[in-house]
Amino acid sequence: MKRWLGRIVQTGLGAVEWPPDVVSDLPRVTTVGAIHVYLENHRGLSFFSAEEIRFRTALGELCVQGDELVIRALNKAEAFIEGKIRAVRFTA
Amino acid sequence: MMMRRDRWGAYAVIELDASGAPADRFLGEIVSSGIALWNVAVQDGRVRLTVRATDVRRLRRPARAFGVRFRVIKRTGGTFAVLRLLKRPGLIIGFFLFLFMSYMLSNVVWTVEVSGVDGVKAQEAYAAAQKLGLVRGRWAPNLPDLKTLEARFLEQLPWAAWVGVRRDGAIVRIFVVPYKVHESAEPPGPQHLVATKKAVVVDYVVTRGRPLVFRGTLVQPGQLVVSGFVGPPENAKAIAAQGHVYGEVWYDVQVTVPRRQTVVTTEGEKGTQYFLRFGQRRLPVWGFERAPEGARHTSTLRTFTLGGFRLPMALEIVHWQAITEETLELDDAGLLEAALTLAREALRRQGRDVREIRSEKVLQQTVEDDKVLMTIHFGVVEDIARPEPFVPAPEGGSG
Structure with a gap:
């Protein structure tokens, strides 16, 4: 049932060409150079250290790796990470 | 945007006594319960973060549930600044004392x-x-x-x-x-008018009194010209004679005029400079043209006041004017003209009430190489009347 609904939504989105992150629950990741990562639509913090930060998202885990990482701001849906970023990876 | 922090809000910096998995789970929990966090960082193995001061209470229950302890390290924001200030009574007492003193002293x-x-x-x-x-x-x-x-x-x-x-x-x-004291308000006592010098009467204006002279009368110094007695001789009344008697008097004026004359003119360059003056130092602001050597400077200082205080800064305006000296060499005609002009000026400069120069006659002129000597006879119209008080005799009389 749910899968069927998802297919309908996907097809509909393709038809009206809405950006997927607006309608669906997908995370949106924006980086500014290698110093800022701006993450919307996360589902919570799962790991935090100065070298690695992991968030739960609709696609599984989002892993930000780097040095001297600091979460400048964090609330229920958005996060703003600052530091020397080396990698942003999705891990299932 | 979520980054914007309300600047006047109150924040607390807290430090968790835990790191690793318990801290992560605790952070995840409080974030999903809707508490916003800032500056989450690992420092010396401990997690430090900023929350709203009002959210600190909401952290206690999840902290106990996850076995995490935290302590507040610092509080920032306007309300805490005020609270901190209130903890220093000396400062506040001093401030109010200052207000009180300035009120009292004023x-x-x-x-x-x-x-x-x-x-x-x-x-x-x-x-x-x-x-x-x-x-x-x-x-x-x-x-x-x-x-x-x-x-x-x-x-x-x-x-x-x-x-x-x-x-x-x-x-x-x-x-x-x-009160203004009018010293001249008191009417003068009985007086005649007498002549001050030898003269031929030219005109007279008598406001009070009986004139005793006519146009063309030759008067000697001290001679009565307007009488203070009026009315019929047998019943004369003593009054203060007032008026003017104009007579032609004569002067001989001798002048010497040098042929070469030095005239100082200011016809040359001139300009204005503006300076900002701080005490002895001054800073040029406008007018950078240099004044030539020997120019005459006149400077005015304009000070500024702010709320009754004189600022230590002033605007100095300097006007400069180049001075040129010219030497004039007069010819004979010009020399005579100059001598006459000088003689007329000398005549008026002696403080006399000269109304008119009736006649002028060159008595003698000696033109030398470097100067001219001239003697001029002037006929001048002056007021020759001077009041002379008198004590009226009981039977009266006429002058």
């Missing part, structure tokens, strides 16, 4: 100024002020109101037509207007 009479009169009258005004209680150290709100003070000043100073009293903070200004 309500004490500090100086009394008298203007409008000087000398003995000013001394009297100061003495009256002292008597009315306007002395240094007097508590100003206790003074009677200014209208009453003005009235009392008028009682104290019988010679004053009007007294204004004004209080500008610690200064009491008293403005006194004395």
Whole structure:
């Protein structure tokens, strides 16, 4: 049932060409150079250290790796990470 | 945007006594319960973060549930700044003491100024002020109101037509207007008019009295020209004769004029310079053209005041003007002209009431190589009448 609904939504989105992150629950990741990562639509913090930060998202885990990482701001849906970023990876 | 923090809000920096998995789970929990976090960072193995001060209480229950302890390290924001300030009573007491003192000191009479009169009258005004209680150290709100003070000043100073009293903070200004004494108001006693010098009467205007001369009369010094007795001779009345008698008098004026004359002119270059002056130093602002050697400078200083205080800065405006000296060499005709002009000026400069130069005659002129010597005879119309008081004889008489 749910899968069927998802297919309908996907097809509909393709038809009206809405950006997927607006309608669906997908995370949106924006980086500014290698110093800022701006993450919307996360589902919570799962790991935090100065070298690695992991968030739960609709696609599984989002892993930000780097040095001297600091979460400048964090609330229920958005996060703003600052530091020397080396990698942003999705891990299932 | 979520980054924007309300600047005037109150925040608390807290430090968790845990790291690793328990801290992560705790952070995840509080974030999903809707608490916003800032500056989450690992410092010395501990997690440090900023939350809203109002959210600190909401952290206690999840902290206990996850076995995480935290302590508040620092509080920031306007409300905490005020609270911190309130913890230092000296500062606040000092501030209010300052307000109180400045209020008190500005309500004490500090100086009394008298203007409008000087000398003995000013001394009297100061003495009256002292008597009315306007002395240094007097508590100003206790003074009677200014209208009453003005009235009392008028009682104290019988010679004053009007007294204004004004209080500008610690200064009491008293403005006194004395009665104007008209010294000439008293009518003069009986007097004649007599001639001051030998002259031929040209004209006369007699406002009071009986003229005894006519146009063309030759008068000697001291001769009676307007009598102070009026009316029929047997019943004459002594009055103060007044009027003018104009007579032609004669002067011989001798002048010497050098042939070479040095004239100073300011026809050359001129300009204006502006400086900002700080004490002895000055900074050119405008007008960078250099004044030539020997130019004449006139400078005016404009000071600025701000709320009654003179700023230590002033605008100096310098006008300069090049001075050129010209040497004029006069020819014979010009020399004679110059000598005549100089003689006329000398005639008027002697302080006489010269009304008209009737005649001028060159008596003698000697033109030398470097100068001219000239003697000129002038016929000049002057007022020759001078009042002469007299004591009227009981039977009267005529002059």
